[in-house]
Amino acid sequence: MIDLRTIRTDPDLLRASQKLRGAPVEAVDEVLHADERQREAGRRFDQLRAEQKVLGKRVARAGEPERAELLERSRELAGSVKAAEAELAGADAALRAAQLAVPNLVEPGVPPGGEDDFVVLREVGRRPDLPGALDHVELGRRLQAIDTERGAKVSGARFYFLTGPGALLQLALLRLAIDRAVANGFIPSITPALVRPEAMEGTGFLGAHATEVYRLAADDLYLTGTSEVALAAYHAQEVLDLRDGPLRYAGWSTCFRREAGSHGRDVRGILRVHQFDKVEMFSLVRPEDAADEHLRLLRLQEEMLAAVELPYRVIETAAGDLGSSAARKYDCEAWVPSQQRYREVTSSSNCTTFQARRLGIRFRDTGGRTRHVATLNGTLATTRWLIPLLENHQRPDGSVHVPAALREHLGGSPVLSAGAG
Structure with a gap:
């Protein structure tokens, strides 16, 4: 599995490696897109979880009728958190699958070509x-x-x-x-x-x-x-x-x-x-x-x-x-x-x-x-x-x-x- 930092900072290095292998260059872009989706899903989940924690503290301190309103909001937010968590899990799986599809980075100096080009x-x-x-x-x-x-x-x-x-x-x-x-x-x-x-x-x-x-x-x-x-x-x-x-x-x-x-x-x-x-x-x-x-x-x-x-x-x-x-x-x-x-x-x-x-x-x-x-x-x-x-x-x-x-x-x-x- 290729280090994500390498893909993020120097994707052209990996694209060149893919070309040497005769492997699809598009696989690098798929990793980059999957990485961005995963990070966005992570940010959304973290934001909703932070809101949920803040709301939980407010519920604990609230009196009626504010408490009832906050509880209703808490139930709605719990559903959003659950959905965001599922989205993040899917994004994690998609990123791993994209990474697994990319072979190792070819070392400098390796001959180009196929089976007969040793x-x-x-x-x-x-x-x-x-x-x-x-x-x-x-x-x-x-x-x-x-x-x-x-x-x-x-x-x-x-x-x-x-x-x-x-x-x-x-x-x-x-x-x-x-x-x-x-x-x-x-x-x-x-x-x-x-x-x-x-x-x-x-x-x-x-x-x-x-x-x-x-x-x-x-x-x-x-x-x-x-x-x-x-x-x-x-x-x-x-x-x-x-x-x-x-x-x-x-x-x-x-x-x-x-x-x-x-x-x-x-x-x-x-x-x-x-x-x-x-x-x-x-x-x-x-x-x-x-x-x-x-x-x-x-x-x-x-x-x-x-x-x-x-x-x-x-x-x-x-x-x-x-x-x-x-x-x-x-x-x-x-x-x-x-x-x-x-x-x-x-x-x-x-x-x-x-x-x-x-x-x-x-x-x-x-x-x-x-x-x-x-x-x-x-x-x-x-x-x-x-x-x-x-x-x-x-x-x-x-x-x-x-x-x-x-x-x-x-x-x-x-x-x-x-x-x-």
Whole structure:
């Protein structure tokens, strides 16, 4: 949620941000109009309530017949106060709805454009020379590691089983991610997969991409697509102590996405699925520290990719491809030999104070004032990483090289082969 003071004092700043995103500029004017209506309704209610209090004191002191007249006036005024209160409640709701419809203010320097207008910041690592490379589906079949056919039989399209070496490889990857996060000051957390609507709304997941979310109507709960949601709501309506630095969490969760807008895209394998596991970094920091924290998350992601020996590139996402909560986003994309292209395996977003304003998360600064924190998130490992891991490390005999960083969690084995586990 955007700070109303920013909208009031510099609406053109937000209009420019909307243009960068390709979002409607009129939404800014709708907030301004709703704000004015809310303030006018508030003034009217306050005025009537003040009159009511004065009249109440007069009634208490009055004698007959003035008392009867004042009581009649008091009854009329009570009706006006009740109507003004209802008008104010409606104006409050309309203002909140208008604010919720406006995405975060894009940070200076973010590239303009849409999904294809990202900027490549760097490429790291050597792409392997693998003529006739097998894709992860065939490798997973030969290793008895991934079973998409039985996944579809049991649950439908875009579901799968990880079995034997596939299950062990994912567990090893996620455990490595947790170990590295903890070594860098993150608190490990296993989060709920189901959350209340206010958690989803507060993190910005019930806006334009609400169709991507699974909802359990009978319980009015949502299945989360990332532990970011639960970790952000964890401190809702709290005043945090950040005197010793940021609060950092590493959430391990199973994630769910409907993939409603991806019909016919990436239907083979486990690239775009309905259920997967992920370790997500989440930081709550002072707003002035958010940019540095964002680069810190990106550095940890790159270190993780280097640890599992994957070639990758880092891109900055264009404004039109940012989620509603993000003010800036970096993605890491790993090389996928079978597709001869890079595919996203991590993202990290600086959400500034956008989520904290919705969720009421604040901290007390050195002057004793309470201010909203900034929130940031970044993937550290997920099921999708199995694709580049299997494909980049495949060997001619169908086995797969295991990077040294993962061996501790795979019984020390340097190779994955059929029957492992």
